[in-house]
Amino acid sequence: MNACPSCCYPMAPLGVDARLAGKVEIDLCFSCQGIWFDGMESTQMSPGGVVELFRLIHEHRDHQRHQLGADLRCPRCEGHLVGSLDIVKSGRFNYHRCSNGHGRFVTFAQFMIEKGFVRQLSGAEIEALKARIGVVHCTSCGAPVDIRKDSACTYCHSPIAILDPQAVEKALASYQQAEVKRTTLDPEALADAILMAERERGASPRAAGTELDLPIGDLIVSGIGIMAGMLKRL
Structure with missing residues (x-):
């Protein structure tokens, strides 16, 4: 059982269907709202596996959350995890990877950006929020973000994002269709x-x-x- 790279407590293992055959074993920390993927497990998940993980994240949405630690460690080699950034259709997402190639640690929010469930706010939407809300919490690390002067988290540099019902509906439909095709x-x-x-x-x-x-x-x-x-x- 892997230890969480942030809080160091044991993570909960979860087996989901792989894209080709067998299972992909991933590890989750609900307190830190993070997922550890060995190697390239994130891309090896079947569409049904992505939907299953999304539903599990939704079930634990009200779980008390810890802010991510400043020094994240690989559960395999205990080396420092390196902050990384990638781009998908739904926007930029960040994660922390092991420099020895053992895997990567990604928060629930960033995983949902990667898989298309969450979209990032436009400049106009952020401006509209400024008039009503001064400070929000980063969906990635939990740190406070003063959107009156910052358009991204100053701690982990994640952009401001929102769970868009239309994006969720579109992503779920796409994954469900892909799963039907995969299993037919x-x-x-x-x-x-x-x-x-x-x-x-x-x-x-x-x-x-x-x-x-x-x-x-x-x-x-x-x-x-x-x-x-x-x-x-x-």
């Missing part, structure tokens, strides 16, 4: 996969044969193997 068997794609597998498996010993010069039973055996892999994802 396509007969034509299955047939192509079987033939391709047999060509690759028998290329050397049967190089001089015809395209369909396959031993009886090969297509069935290959089909069973490919089907089994697909059914594991359903």
